[in-house]
Amino acid sequence: GLATLFSIGLRGRAGVFMEFLLFLFLFWFSFQIMVANIVNLNIPEFLTSKERLKPWLIILSTAIISFLQAVIRFLICLFIMILIGFELEIFRLLSLGFLISIFGFCWAILVSNLLHSNSFLRELHGFFIGGLFFISSILISIPALPDGVLKDILLYNPLVHLHEWVKEPTTGIYYDYIDINYFLTCLFSLILLAPVSLYYKNKKVLE
Numbered sequence: 001g002l003a004t005l006f007s008i009g010l011r012g013r014a015g016v017f018m019e020f021l022l023f024l025f026l027f028w029f030s031f032q033i034m035v036a037n038i039v040n041l042n043i044p045e046f047l048t049s050k051e052r053l054k055p056w057l058i059i060l061s062t063a064i065i066s067f068l069q070a071v072i073r074f075l076i077c078l079f080i081m082i083l084i085g086f087e088l089e090i091f092r093l094l095s096l097g098f099l100i101s102i103f104g105f106c107w108a109i110l111v112s113n114l115l116h117s118n119s120f121l122r123e124l125h126g127f128f129i130g131g132l133f134f135i136s137s138i139l140i141s142i143p144a145l146p147d148g149v150l151k152d153i154l155l156y157n158p159l160v161h162l163h164e165w166v167k168e169p170t171t172g173i174y175y176d177y178i179d180i181n182y183f184l185t186c187l188f189s190l191i192l193l194a195p196v197s198l199y200y201k202n203k204k205v206l207e
Contacts, residue, residue, distance in 0.1 A: 019086050019170045023093050024138045024163055026077055030070035030097075031104040032129055037062050038108035039115070039122055043205055055205035056198050059112075063105045070101065089169045096166045099187065100159070106190035106197075113197040116204045137163040143175045158186040 041062055043055050074097055081088060115121045134140065136159040143164060145151045154160060155177060165180040167173070 017167070017170050018081070019088055020093070020167050021138075022077060022081065023074070023096065024166070026073055027070065027097050027100050028133060028136070028138055030066065030073065031100050032133070034063060034066035034070075034101065034104045035108040035111075035129055036126060037066055038105070039112045039125060041112070054202060056202040059109070059198065059201065063108075067101050067105075070097065089166075092166045092169060096162065099162060099183070103159075103162075103187050103190065106187070106194040109194050109197045109201065110190065113201040113204070116201065132157075132159070136160055137167075141167075143178065158183040 038059060041059065043058055047053055047058065074093075078088070078090075078093070111122075111125055115125060135142070135154050136157060137143070141164070142151065142154045142157075142160045145154070161178055161180055161183040164175065164178040165183070168178075
């Protein structure tokens with residue numbers, strides 16, 4: 001619906017590019033759903049009592065289901081956008097979907113382990129993720145903000161660098177301080193922590 005609206009009369013105006021904006025929304029909400037599903041996952045005792053059905057396997061299954069749902073939504077939107085006639089940077093869009101999914105999974109495992117028995121903090125984390133949407137360069141481009149302390153702080157958010165990296169080929173605007181390697185470094189750190197977090201999360205559920 002958004003793609004059709006913009007293709008009729010608003011396409012490319014006022015710095016709005018549906019070539020990436022639609023997919024930023026799409027993958028962000030997929031990211032948010034995956035994180036919420038894992039962090040708030042309550043595994044019933046009758047499942048953990050089964051010898052072959054370990055908690056870590058249920059967590060991985062939850063993540064895989066969320067990822068496959070995101071893939072289906074992406075393919076539908078991709079087909080419609082191409083049908084309408086948008087020129088898409090498919091490699092960057094695919095990279096966005098894959099990278100933010102891995103980031104979301106690793107982040108969710110870490111938070112789920114740390115906040116395992118604290119329902120209040122898990123609820124608070126949900127608000128944090130909701131607020132993160134507004135400071136991740138989706139609706140508001142962080143590089144477009146006036147120079148200052150706030151902008152410098154927001155640039156520590158690795159998702160800003162990922163989202164701006166996705167925008168670059170379409171907008172033709174490049175910022176020296178936007179570095180995809182910064183995001184990849186943060187992602188790699190989370191990947192290293194994920195197996196340890198998953199191990200302890202599995203242990204806590206069994207206990």
